[in-house]
Amino acid sequence: MRGILSYGAYIPYHRLQRTKLKEFFGTSTLKGEKAVAGFDEDAVSMGVEAGFDSLNGLDEKTIDAVYFATTNGPYDEKSSLSTITKALDLRKDVRGMETAHSLRAGTSSLMEALDQEKQTLIIASDCQIGAPNGANEQLFGDGAVSFVTGSGDNVVAKVVDSLTVQDEVVGQWRSNGDDVERNWEERFISSVFTTSVQHAVSKLLHKNEIALSGVSKVIISAPVKKGYQKIARALGVSEEQLLDPLFDTVGQTGTAHAGMMLVEALEHAKPGEYILVANFAEGTDVILLEATDALAKSVDHKGLKGHIQVKNSDLAYANYLKWKGLLKTEPPRRPERDRPSAPAMYRNYDQNLSFYGSKCQVCGTAQFPKQRVCAKCHAKDQMEDYRFVGKTATITTYTLDYLAPTLALPALIAVIDFEGGGRIMCELTDCEPDEIEIGMEVELTFRRLYEQGGIHNYFWKARPKR
Numbered sequence: 001m002r003g004i005l006s007y008g009a010y011i012p013y014h015r016l017q018r019t020k021l022k023e024f025f026g027t028s029t030l031k032g033e034k035a036v037a038g039f040d041e042d043a044v045s046m047g048v049e050a051g052f053d054s055l056n057g058l059d060e061k062t063i064d065a066v067y068f069a070t071t072n073g074p075y076d077e078k079s080s081l082s083t084i085t086k087a088l089d090l091r092k093d094v095r096g097m098e099t100a101h102s103l104r105a106g107t108s109s110l111m112e113a114l115d116q117e118k119q120t121l122i123i124a125s126d127c128q129i130g131a132p133n134g135a136n137e138q139l140f141g142d143g144a145v146s147f148v149t150g151s152g153d154n155v156v157a158k159v160v161d162s163l164t165v166q167d168e169v170v171g172q173w174r175s176n177g178d179d180v181e182r183n184w185e186e187r188f189i190s191s192v193f194t195t196s197v198q199h200a201v202s203k204l205l206h207k208n209e210i211a212l213s214g215v216s217k218v219i220i221s222a223p224v225k226k227g228y229q230k231i232a233r234a235l236g237v238s239e240e241q242l243l244d245p246l247f248d249t250v251g252q253t254g255t256a257h258a259g260m261m262l263v264e265a266l267e268h269a270k271p272g273e274y275i276l277v278a279n280f281a282e283g284t285d286v287i288l289l290e291a292t293d294a295l296a297k298s299v300d301h302k303g304l305k306g307h308i309q310v311k312n313s314d315l316a317y318a319n320y321l322k323w324k325g326l327l328k329t330e331p332p333r334r335p336e337r338d339r340p341s342a343p344a345m346y347r348n349y350d351q352n353l354s355f356y357g358s359k360c361q362v363c364g365t366a367q368f369p370k371q372r373v374c375a376k377c378h379a380k381d382q383m384e385d386y387r388f389v390g391k392t393a394t395i396t397t398y399t400l401d402y403l404a405p406t407l408a409l410p411a412l413i414a415v416i417d418f419e420g421g422g423r424i425m426c427e428l429t430d431c432e433p434d435e436i437e438i439g440m441e442v443e444l445t446f447r448r449l450y451e452q453g454g455i456h457n458y459f460w461k462a463r464p465k466r
Contacts (some may be wrong), residue, residue, distance in 0.1 A: 002114060003158035003289065006148040006298065008053025009263045010046050010125075011250055011307035012037045013430040013463075018138055020317045025133045030225070032248030033313055034141040037127045039323040039407040040429055040447040043070040043144070044080045045458065047125035048087045048446040050144035050256075054121065057299030058148060060088055064118040065095040069105035069255045070125050071174070073098070074448075074456045083458060084123065086353035087446045089387065103172070103223055103281035106255040110147060111285060114159040119150035126254025129324050131180040139225055140181070141251015145259035156295040157266060157275065159287070161208050165200040166283040167192065172223040179325075186224045193227045193280045194234050200284040201235060201276065208288065212236060215288075216273035217265040219243045221258035222280045231278075249308060258285075264304050271295060310466050312432070322407050332405035339453030350385075355444065355460050357422060359386035366421035388444065392419040393462065395440045400433055416442055416462055430463040441465045 015033040022029045037046060047068060055063075066081055073080050081096035097112075099105040106124030113120040125144035130136025171189040174181050183189065197220065205212060212218075218241045220228040225247060232242050243261045246253075253260055258279035265275045269291040277287040321327035348369075350356045357368030362379040366386050373380050396415045404411035412428035414436070428436065429447060442462040449457045 001153070001155050001158050001292075002117065002151045003149065003155035003292070004114075004147050004266075005119070005150050005152070005154055005156065006054045006056070006058055006301070007156075007263050007266055007303065008050050008056065008146045008301050009260060009303050009307060010049035010053065010144045011035045011304070011311075012041060012046065012142050013310065013312055014038055014315045015311045015313045016315045016317070016320050017313055021133075021138060024317050027133065030138045030247065034138075034251030035143055035253075035311075036315055036320055036323070037142040038429065038447075040449070040461065041127070041142075042074055042448050042456075043072050043125040043127055044074055044083055044456075045446050045448050046127070046142065046144035047123040047146070048084055050125065050146035051084065051088050051121060051123050053302050054146035054148050055088065056301055060090055062119055063090050063094055063121045063148070065097070065113070065116070065120040066090065067097050067099065067109035067113060067120065067122045068125075069099045069109045069123065071100055071103065071105065071254055072127050072129075073100065074451075083353060086349055087458070088121075089354050089389070090121075103255055103257070104279055104283065104285050106145070106257075106259050107277065107279040107285035107287065108164070110149070110259065111162045111164070111287060113147075113149040114162065114287070116149070117151050119148065122147045122149065124256040124259050126256050128254045129180045129326070132321070132326060134180075135186075136181050136183065139247065139252045141246075141253050143250055143253040143256050143260060145253075145256045145263055147259065154294050154298075155292055156298050157269070157289040157291050160210075160274070160290050161204055162285070162287045163200055163204045163207075164283060164285050165196055165203075167196045169282055172281070183223065186226065189222070189224050190227045190230050193222050193224070194231045196284045197231045197278050197280055197286075198234050200286045201278055204286045204288060210274065210288070214274060215241060215276045217241060217243055217269060217275045219258060219261040219265060219275070219277045221245070221261060221278070223252065225252075227280070260304065266291070266295065267303055267305055269295060312430075319408070332403075334405050337405075337450060337452045340455050340457050342455075345457075352459055354387065355389050356385045356387050358383035359421070364421065366418065368422055368424050386422075388418055388422060388424075389460075390444075391422070393417060393442050393444070395428075395436065395438055395442060396423070397438060398428065398436055412436065414442075414462060427461045428463065429461045435464060
């Protein structure tokens with residue numbers, strides 16, 4: 001039996017109330033809020049967080065392949081898979097594939113993985129940018145989703161069938177050199193969308209001799225807000241069958257959107273229920289899944305339900321514009337950062353991306369960065385690798401820096417101690433200064449530090465454990 005073994009998601013901590021757009025521009029807006037990637041987040045860092053969620057309860061060394069889907073990767077030419085596999089501490093010989101340039105990249109990757117027997121990790125992550133005072137700015141949200149596929153008795157949702165229909169249509173696009181997404185008129189997109197999805201869904205259900213009324217949960221994803229309602233009516237999908245598109249709480253999350261709704265479905269599905277996924281963009285991907293008895297016994301994941309209420313909804317619109325690079329401000333009155341050294345980064349990838357320190361084999365003291373001589377018993381060259389990710393940690397002391405070169409002042413710098421040994425100094429993120437207390441429990445989170453000279457630099461920060 002092939003299918004989904006595990007699932008996970010990541011929704012950024014910060015949310016932008018759409019009423020703030022109305023206050024700024026004086027125009028009508030959609031209701032609710034949307035998720036916004038922090039100034040230190042991007043498609044890679046969010047994808048890593050979603051990957052950790054889906055790998056919870058699994059041995060990451062059993063993953064044979066990784067697929068990464070995004071339309072907003074940090075590089076036009078350079079793989080992000082090597083960064084992701086290092087951060088997740090996967091095997092060095094894991095196979096990888098990156099899919100891009102289409103909002104179907106996430107479902108296309110999932111379909112490809114579902115055709116394989118090997119254990120595959122699929123990550124879809126996006127942080128699209130809409131032009132200020134436009135419909136996309138209101139609709140787009142940031143987020144990531146992840147699935148582990150394979151075969152065996154632990155499959156929580158077995159694949160029944162899948163189908164793709166290719167349709168050439170200029171609906172939503174971003175050409176080389178464009179900073180923001182662009183769309184054709186919504187009425188045109190909705191019309192093509194309805195025809196394509198209706199054809200694909202009908203063909204798949206007819207092939208498998210399943211009536212639409214027999215499907216418990218129907219997921220419809222498209223790059224426009226009203227499209228899913230139109231196709232639902234055309235197909236005859238009832239309100240009980242139709243999944244919440246998450247527009248009011250998260251937003252349209254690009255390549256991750258269909259997967260995000262699939263996670264929502266799996267969190268509420270019962271064994272034996274059918275789940276239909278239809279994702280439109282230059283054609284339609286349709287996936288039919290059946291929930292199994294293993295779903296009720298699976299490891300609990302944060303998924304959608306674990307992230308949706310963990311938030312800060314007070315993000316100012318000015319900060320949103322700065323974080324998205326849409327508002328230029330005076331740079332810090334500090335010397336400009338040097339471009340990261342490629343040789344130095346290469347030598348320290350295990351330490352900086354996988355967050356490996358060392359542990360003394362004589363006295364058991366953990367230390368970061370890696371050491372040859374133990375700081376406690378002074379034993380020399382008797383160290384073993386020790387990974388700090390996932391270890392319980394608490395704040396020992398902290399300071400606030402109002403002069404730091406950051407887009408979110410003040411910079412929060414803390415000294416944290418790990419249970420079992422080890423002390424580091426690092427930045428705190430996803431919290432306000434008045435939340436911080438000495439002794440507070442924190443967890444590591446993978447973040448984008450900065451970009452200089454076209455090179456993106458990643459490391460680990462700490463956030464309150466919520």
